Amino acid sequence: MTTKPRVYVACNFPQEVLDLFINRFNASYNDTGRVLTTDELIAHALGMDAIVLTAPDRLDAAAVQRLPASVKVVCTYSVGTDHIDLDALQARGITVFSTPDVLDESCADAAWLLMLGAARRVIEGIDLVRNGTWQGWSPRQLIGREVWGSRLGILGMGRIGRAIAKRARGFDMAVHYHNRNRLGPELEAGAQYHSSLKSLAEHSDFLCIACPASPSTRGLVNKEILECLPADAVVCNISRGDIVRDEDLILALKTGTVAAAGLDVFAGEPDIHPEYRQLPNVFGLPHIGSSTMRTRLAMGELLCSGLDSYFSGS
Structure with a gap:
């Protein structure tokens, strides 16, 4: 032409x-x-x-x-x-x-924003400051989840997943991952492979979803997987909303099965499940991972x- x-x-x-x-x-x-x-x-x-x-x-x-x-x-x-x-x-x-x-690096940065924001109860903290209800420092105030030295599980160890893992080393985290196929040693960079998502969940204080969306991944993170997570675990989703079964995650957040969630993506966005807007332990962003x-x-x-x-x- x-x-x-x-x-x-x-x-x-x-x-x-x-x-x-x-x-x-x-x-x-x-x-x-x-x-x-x-x-x-x-x-x-x-x-x-x-x-x-x-x-x-x-x-x-x-x-x-x-x-x-x-x-x-x-x-x-x-x-x-x-x-x-x-x-x-x-x-x-x-x-x-x-x-x-x-967009690997910007999405990896956003994943860490989500994990830190959810773990350290940022939404609740911002509300205290903005609403004028903060009563001053207290040793019992907004006790969150330790990030340093925790275990990070990555669902989907593609380029974004590996960029997230690279940043985890700065937090002295043990990195675990699940893929359809195991990576070579040079790409694993010391991360531990799990052949099943259930096994990954059992070793994930933080579970970060970074896998591609497809019919096979829709609803992959469900009640069964969430119940395998350790106590006080944090779930992060930087991929696509429908990989998570909303009703199961919301129930887990309400009952304490999951301590908090950092979500940049939602099923049906912008018409998201209304309970995500009400839960104080949801650190939600409007799909700005690459922004x-x-x-x-x-x-x-x-x-x-x-x-x-x-x-x-x-």
């Missing part, structure tokens, strides 16, 4: 990221400030060579069938692809680009480079 591809950006990007697509491709874009409906997305895709989506933009099999014949590439501004039907796209010969590898400008720009650059390579034939 000798001319620039016609690109439509459906995402509500920061201006600096949007400018990458405008300057590179003279892209048209969603200027509504909200997620488009499927009908709107299909309408805007007319005549486009590529469309750029992100996690809230759903592209199921029926929507894929409605995509105009001009669309050759779907870019998703995310690592996860559970919001788009890959099989349907492949069947139509549409190439998919995502943004792996460039730094450096990472946002790197994600955009990766997709732009993919589009350049695809349409230039290189």
